[in-house]
Amino acid sequence: MIDIPSPAVAIVGRHNSGKTTLIERLIAELVGRGIDVGSIKHHSHRGFDIDYPGKDSYRHRAAGASETVIAAPGQVARIKTIEGEEECADLVRSMPGHDIVVVEGYRKSGLPTVEIMRAANEADAHTAEVFLRGAREGLPLGADFTQLGRADGAAAGCSGVRDADAAAAAEAVGAAADVVGPAADVREKMPAASTVAVVTDIPAAREAAALYGIPAFHLDDVAALADFLGERYVRPRVTVVIQAGGESRRMGQSKATVPFAGRPLICRLVERLQPVADELIITTNEAERLDFLHEMYPDAGIRLVADIHNERGALPGLYTALQAATNPYVAVVACDMVFASARLVVAEALAMHESGADVVTPVNKHGFEPLHALYRKDGCLTAVRERVRQGEKRMQSFFGDDDVTVLPFTQDRVLQVEPRGGCFVNANTPEDLARIEDMYLGE
Structure with missing residues (x-):
């Protein structure tokens, strides 16, 4: 099981600012857009309880159980007695697989924060005036107000x-x-260095936000706030493209269908990469020979896509992958990379999200590994198209283009993700494949 870390944003404000109402509307808006949302509520009072006297689970805890799990069809709840208070970062890490986690409270968590200020709330009105004064006096966000x-x-x-x-x-x-x-x-x-947006109906707060260069949204404009979070913080969807090509001269047959551990090699790649694929595409010139994958993996939604260009070459294959993908991030992996890593795809996606790079590619003493790399569709498609038009075949030929930002993913970072390494081992000949199979079966 591959845990995909969930990005998180905190909605913060003073008592009676309307945080819960805003979050309720925001979650509904995001879910309505097909986004998977998790949520965390910070309760400031010690001793709150979600279970009540008379319930069996309450009786379990009253008898001394330090942890109780309540399970029912479609739902599960865990109640655990802990010392102190759980860190917000730990709570977010315990909730992988969401497109975003919306946190209510936890102002000092270090998460990006959205500040709510409501004119009808006296504390908010006062805070907005101080916020504006600090902005006018040139105090940085995070200064002591x-x-x-x-x-x-x-x-x-x-x-x-x-x-x-x-x-x-x-x-x-x-x-x-x-x-x-x-x-x-x-x-x-007060708004701090972590503040990324303000939601308010107070003119002073809107003016302060403008002076600080952060967006301000009206209390009722939840759609605009959802747009902002979707663009900046919601986990970008990843299309995984396995490049299967067709007949391999050195292998003597199609690499996709060559037997490995008793099954077609492509099955191994599908099973390794499907868990992190929001969309799974196989580029191939022998779709009829790979049609069996639809029956083997009916829930994977595999798309078999023919190469756009007839000529061989890694770069034309990348162009086909980018053109076919419907998601902003495109992970491209060669079908002969027997130990292709889903964890590496996740790590590359996180690095792209944090850096804004157009390409995140592993690099080692031998150079780049562009066939286990991540590409931003909008940032790469035009450059790749132009290079293909010029007759270029090499995958990394566009890496030096002025409009393309490349983030090298160093060997140290790869080993942090996959300590055993081997992600880039590939099989070009029957002898290579036999050697790798012996290594695999001997694990």
């Missing part, structure tokens, strides 16, 4: 006092003014 908040609080009680005098007065009053109310929110619940 406490002094601004104290000055505002002191000025509210001392009409006619200049700002500097108000700050001095606030210092004289001390931290007592910050214990409760809006001032406490200024100290602990």
